[in-house]
Amino acid sequence: MSDAQKYWQANIRLVIGCLVVWFAVSFGAGILFVHQLNVIKILGGYPLGFWFAQQGSIYTFVVLIFFYAWRMGKLDRKFNVDED
Amino acid sequence: MTNLQIWTYAVVGTTFALYIFIAIKARATSTGEFYVAGKGVHPVLNGMATGADWMSAASFISMAGLIAFKGYDASVYLMGWTGGYCLLAMLLAPYLRKYGKFTVPEFIGDRFYSQTARVVAVICLIVASLTYVIGQMKGIGVAFSRFLEIPFNYGLFLGMGIVFIYAVLGGMKGVTYTQIAQYCVLIFAYTVPAIFISLQLTGVALPQLGLGAVMADGSGVFLLDKMDKTLVDLGFNAYTTQKGSTLNMFLLTMSLMIGTAGLPHVITRFFTVPKVRDARATAGWSLVFIALLYTTAPGVGAMARLNLINTIQADSIAPDVSQNLKIDALPAWFTNWEKTGLLKYEDKNGDGRIQYVGKNFKGTDANGNLIVNEMTKVDRDIMVLANPEIAQLPNWVIALVAAGGIAAALSTAAGLLLAISSAISHDIVKGIIAKDIDDKTELMAGRIAMAGAIVVAGYLGLHPPGFAAQVVALAFGLAASSIFPALMMGIFAKRVNNTGAVLGMLSGLGTTLVYIFWFKGWFFIPGTAMAADNASNWVLGISPGSFGAIGALINFTVALTVSSFTAPPPEHIQHLVEDIRIPMGSKGAVEH
Numbered sequence: 001m002s003d004a005q006k007y008w009q010a011n012i013r014l015v016i017g018c019l020v021v022w023f024a025v026s027f028g029a030g031i032l033f034v035h036q037l038n039v040i041k042i043l044g045g046y047p048l049g050f051w052f053a054q055q056g057s058i059y060t061f062v063v064l065i066f067f068y069a070w071r072m073g074k075l076d077r078k079f080n081v082d083e084d
Numbered sequence: 085m086t087n088l089q090i091w092t093y094a095v096v097g098t099t100f101a102l103y104i105f106i107a108i109k110a111r112a113t114s115t116g117e118f119y120v121a122g123k124g125v126h127p128v129l130n131g132m133a134t135g136a137d138w139m140s141a142a143s144f145i146s147m148a149g150l151i152a153f154k155g156y157d158a159s160v161y162l163m164g165w166t167g168g169y170c171l172l173a174m175l176l177a178p179y180l181r182k183y184g185k186f187t188v189p190e191f192i193g194d195r196f197y198s199q200t201a202r203v204v205a206v207i208c209l210i211v212a213s214l215t216y217v218i219g220q221m222k223g224i225g226v227a228f229s230r231f232l233e234i235p236f237n238y239g240l241f242l243g244m245g246i247v248f249i250y251a252v253l254g255g256m257k258g259v260t261y262t263q264i265a266q267y268c269v270l271i272f273a274y275t276v277p278a279i280f281i282s283l284q285l286t287g288v289a290l291p292q293l294g295l296g297a298v299m300a301d302g303s304g305v306f307l308l309d310k311m312d313k314t315l316v317d318l319g320f321n322a323y324t325t326q327k328g329s330t331l332n333m334f335l336l337t338m339s340l341m342i343g344t345a346g347l348p349h350v351i352t353r354f355f356t357v358p359k360v361r362d363a364r365a366t367a368g369w370s371l372v373f374i375a376l377l378y379t380t381a382p383g384v385g386a387m388a389r390l391n392l393i394n395t396i397q398a399d400s401i402a403p404d405v406s407q408n409l410k411i412d413a414l415p416a417w418f419t420n421w422e423k424t425g426l427l428k429y430e431d432k433n434g435d436g437r438i439q440y441v442g443k444n445f446k447g448t449d450a451n452g453n454l455i456v457n458e459m460t461k462v463d464r465d466i467m468v469l470a471n472p473e474i475a476q477l478p479n480w481v482i483a484l485v486a487a488g489g490i491a492a493a494l495s496t497a498a499g500l501l502l503a504i505s506s507a508i509s510h511d512i513v514k515g516i517i518a519k520d521i522d523d524k525t526e527l528m529a530g531r532i533a534m535a536g537a538i539v540v541a542g543y544l545g546l547h548p549p550g551f552a553a554q555v556v557a558l559a560f561g562l563a564a565s566s567i568f569p570a571l572m573m574g575i576f577a578k579r580v581n582n583t584g585a586v587l588g589m590l591s592g593l594g595t596t597l598v599y600i601f602w603f604k605g606w607f608f609i610p611g612t613a614m615a616a617d618n619a620s621n622w623v624l625g626i627s628p629g630s631f632g633a634i635g636a637l638i639n640f641t642v643a644l645t646v647s648s649f650t651a652p653p654p655e656h657i658q659h660l661v662e663d664i665r666i667p668m669g670s671k672g673a674v675e676h
Binding site for chain 2: 004007008011015018019022026027030031032034035038042043044045046047050051053054055057058059061064065066068069072073076080081082083
C-alpha cells in the first residue's frame with residue numbers, strides 16, 4: 001500500500017472514531033437513552049440525559065474538533081503531507 | 085424621550101458607527117478579497133466571524149424562547165445546530181479549503197465535471213440563502229420598532245443601508261471584520277443579562293451551572309425540579325421530560341446537523357483561512373464561540389419562563405388568585421409588548437386579574453368555576469428581548485440586548501447576501517454567461533449582485549410571504565438533501581461520477597421538496613397542502629422539517645448505485661480527488 005493510501009486510511013479511522021463519540025453523546029445519551037440516564041443527577045439538579053442533550057453534547061463536540069485537528073496535524077507530519 | 089430610549093440610541097448608534105468605521109478600513113480591492121477575504125484570516129478571528137455569521141436572529145432571539153416553551157424537546161436545536169460543526173470539520177472544510185476555489189457550486193461543478201450539477205447547486209444556494217435572509221430582515225425590523233419605537237419599515241431601511249455600506253464596499257473582507265465586532269457585541273449582550281438573572285434566581289453566576297443549581301429563595305429546591313413542579317401544577321407539560329416521538333427527534337437532529345454542514349454561507353467561511361490546518365482549527369474556534377451562546381441559552385430559556393410565570397401567576401394556585409397580576413397595575417414591559425401584538429390577554433372571568441395556566445389545568449376558583457388560561461398570546465420570540473425587563477435589570481442592559489439582536493441579524497444577513505452575490509457573479513456570470521471577463525469586471529458584477537440581493541431581501545422583509553416561518557425547514561432540507569451529500573461524496577467517494585451525482589442530488593432534493601410541499605402546500609401556497617400538517621398524517625411520524633436526513637440518504641443511495649453501473653470519472657478528476665485529500669501544496673495563502 002502506498003503512503004498516500006496509508007495516510008487516507010489512518011484519516012478515515014480517526015474520523016470514524018470521532019464520529020462514534022459524536023453520535024454517542026448526542027443521539028445516544030441525549031435522545032435514545034435519555035430516560036435511562038435521567039435517573040442519574042449530576043452538577044446539582046441536572047438529570048444526566050437532559051444535561052447531555054442541552055449542555056454535555058455541545059462541550060464534547062468542541063473537544064472532539066480540537067482533538068481531531070491535533071491528531072490530523074500529527075498524521076500530516078508523519079506522512080510528510082503537511083503544508084510547511 | 086425615556087431613559088431607556090436614550091440608552092438604546094446611544095448603544096445601537098455606537099455599534100453602527102463601529103461597523104461603518106471597519107467597513108471603510110477593510111475595503112476589498114480584488115475578487116479574491118471580495119469572495120474570500122484574500123484567504124488571510126486568522127483561525128481564531130475567523131471562528132468569531134463564523135460564529136456571528138451562523139448565529140442569526142433565530143439563534144439570538146428565537147432559540148431561548150423555543151427552549152422556554154418546549155423544554156427538553158428543544159434540545160434538537162441545541163444539538164443539531166452545533167453537531168453540524170463536527171461534520172464540517174472532519175468531512176468537508178479542510179478538503180474544500182485545499183481545493184482553493186471561491187464558491188461551493190464551483191467545487192460541485194468541477195468535481196462532477198458537470199454544468200448541470202453546478203446549476204443545481206446554485207439554485208439550492210440561492211433559495212436556501214434567500215429564505216434565511218427574510219428572517220434576518222424581519223428580526224432587524226422587530227428590534228428597531230420595539231426598542232427605538234420607530235416604524236418597522238424605517239428600521240428595515242436603516243438595517244439595509246448599513247449592510248449595503250459594508251458588504252458592497254468590503255465584500256468578504258469587510259464582512260469578516262465587521263462580523264468579528266458583531267460577535268463581540270452579540271455575545272456580550274446575550275451573556276450579561278443571563279448572568280444577572282442566574283444570580284437573581286440561583287446565586288450562581290454562570291447560567292450553564294445555574295440551570296442545575298438550587299433556587300436562591302431558600303426553598304432548597306433545584307431550579308429544574310421547581311420548573312417541572314410549577315409547570316405541571318399549572319397544567320403545562322413538564323419541562324425536562326420528552327413530549328415528541330423519539331424517531332422524529334432523532335431525524336430532526338440529524339437533518340439540522342447535516343443541513344448546518346451543508347449551508348453554503350457557512351462553508352464559504354472556511355475558504356478564507358490561509359491553510360488547510362487553519363480550516364480544521366477554524367471549525368473548532370467557531371464552535372467555541374457558538375457554544376458560549378448555545379450553552380447559555382438553556383439557562384436563559386428556563387429562567388425566563390419561570391420569571392414570566394411568577395410575574396403573572398405569582399406562586400399561587402387556585403382557588404387563591406389574590407397574588408395574580410392585576411390588570412390595572414400591569415408592569416411597563418407588559419404594556420409595551422402588548423402594543424406590538426406579541427403579548428395578549430383577555431380577562432375571561434372578569435376578576436380584574438390575569439390567570440396564566442396550561443390546558444391540562446383542572447383547578448376551580450372560590451365559586452367552583454373552572455379557571456381557564458387568560459394569556460391568549462405569548463409569542464416565543466419575545467422571551468429573550470423581554471427577559472431583562474421582566475427581571476427588572478438596568479436600562480443599559482436592555483439597550484445592550486437590542487444592539488445584540490440587531491448585530492446577530494445584520495451579521496447573518498451580510499454572510500447570506502455575500503453567498504448569494506458570489507453565486508451570481510462567480511458561478512452564473514463568470515462561470516456560465518461570460519467566461520472571459522477580467523477580475524475588475526467580475527468584482528463590479530459582484531458588487532452589483534450584492535446591491536441587487538440587498539434590495540430583494542429588503543423587499544421580502546417588507547412584504548414577508550405568509551410562509552416566512554415555514555421556509556426555515558426548506559433551507560435546511562435543501563442543504564441537507566442536496567449540498568451536503570454531493571460535497572461529501574465528492575471528497576470521500578472517488579467512484580461517484582457526473583450522472584450519479586446529478587441524479588442523486590435531484591432525487592434527494594425532489595423527495596424532500598415533495599414531502600415538505602405535501603404538508604405545507606405546493607410552493608407554500610395556502611390551501612394546496614395534500615394533507616394537514618400534523619403528526620397523525622406524517623409518514624411514520626416524521627415531520628416535514630425532519631425529512632432532510634431521509635432526503636440525504638436517498639441522495640447517497642441513488643448516487644452510489646447509479647455510479648457503480650456507469651463509467652468511472654475521467655483520470656484527471658480522480659487525480660483531483662487524490663490531490664484534495666492531502667493538505668500539502670495548498671495554494672492561495674497570503675500573509676495579511
